[in-house]
Amino acid sequence: MLIREMNEKVCRGVLERASLGRLGCSLNDQPYVVPVYLAYEADHIYFFSTLGQKIEWMRANPKVCVQTDETGGENQWLSVIANGRYEELPEPQYTAERAHARELLERRHQWWLNALAERRTKLSDVLIEPLFFRIHISSVSGLCTVAERQKSQS
Amino acid sequence: MLIREMNEKVCRGVLERASLGRLGCSLNDQPYVVPVYLAYEADHIYFFSTLGQKIEWMRANPKVCVQTDETGGENQWLSVIANGRYEELPEPQYTAERAHARELLERRHQWWLNALAERRTKLSDVLIEPLFFRIHISSVSGLCTVAERQKSQS
Numbered sequence: 001m002l003i004r005e006m007n008e009k010v011c012r013g014v015l016e017r018a019s020l021g022r023l024g025c026s027l028n029d030q031p032y033v034v035p036v037y038l039a040y041e042a043d044h045i046y047f048f049s050t051l052g053q054k055i056e057w058m059r060a061n062p063k064v065c066v067q068t069d070e071t072g073g074e075n076q077w078l079s080v081i082a083n084g085r086y087e088e089l090p091e092p093q094y095t096a097e098r099a100h101a102r103e104l105l106e107r108r109h110q111w112w113l114n115a116l117a118e119r120r121t122k123l124s125d126v127l128i129e130p131l132f133f134r135i136h137i138s139s140v141s142g143l144c145t146v147a148e149r150q151k152s153q154s
Numbered sequence: 155m156l157i158r159e160m161n162e163k164v165c166r167g168v169l170e171r172a173s174l175g176r177l178g179c180s181l182n183d184q185p186y187v188v189p190v191y192l193a194y195e196a197d198h199i200y201f202f203s204t205l206g207q208k209i210e211w212m213r214a215n216p217k218v219c220v221q222t223d224e225t226g227g228e229n230q231w232l233s234v235i236a237n238g239r240y241e242e243l244p245e246p247q248y249t250a251e252r253a254h255a256r257e258l259l260e261r262r263h264q265w266w267l268n269a270l271a272e273r274r275t276k277l278s279d280v281l282i283e284p285l286f287f288r289i290h291i292s293s294v295s296g297l298c299t300v301a302e303r304q305k306s307q308s
Contacts, residue, residue, distance in 0.1 A: 029181070030180065031187075032235070035221070035231065065185050
């Protein structure tokens, strides 16, 4: 069993397939990690969320990362990490970007956006207003396992 | 669909079941997240790893977090986060703790320790010497989804 780096093109292919990842943010060098639904496109990863600790932390420190992985049995996995900057997409300044984010995310996460909308209708609660944001990717890297017998082919 | 906090006992139950998580560390307020195999016991979470960025970063800044989650279909998930301090378990100062970590981790991750040992035998490479560490947990919290129809029961 070996671990090797994947090139950027392969890493971006993993991001294209991903619909779930973990978002890492940090405040005063205390890291915080949460699972997130996501949609990757070119140099951005799009997200939606409700207000909470991660949003407050990313507003204070926009240096973030997104990690996603795939597994294929006990001894096979790959993991990709994208570093970048947090950018919130509020109305009305980001109407176009927000619509685009919604469109990308709806393809995979319609059920969840529906659930949020339903709850909002019932409760009129500003805290559950869906908040869209994206990350400007500055670097992408990744690692994957390679079985010993595949080593000479890689 | 609602999201609610889980109490500490429930969160620790999730950690007890977990064998895979994501470790978050941070350097100069840049977060970094990697998938990790883990074993929880009382106030510690135990890990093994080879030398790399996460170890270097945690040596420089021991404030870390571990996140693990479970999903039960599109609209059900729970996520637990443990915050704590990084503590490496080198020989010979931590022989007992290291043996204990190995024992806990071997129950779930024997195949991976075997793979590391096999590679080490072949390559005599110090970089793949398995490195054991643990996190002293300082706080645990978690969130889970609750379907609307379950709300009154919770």
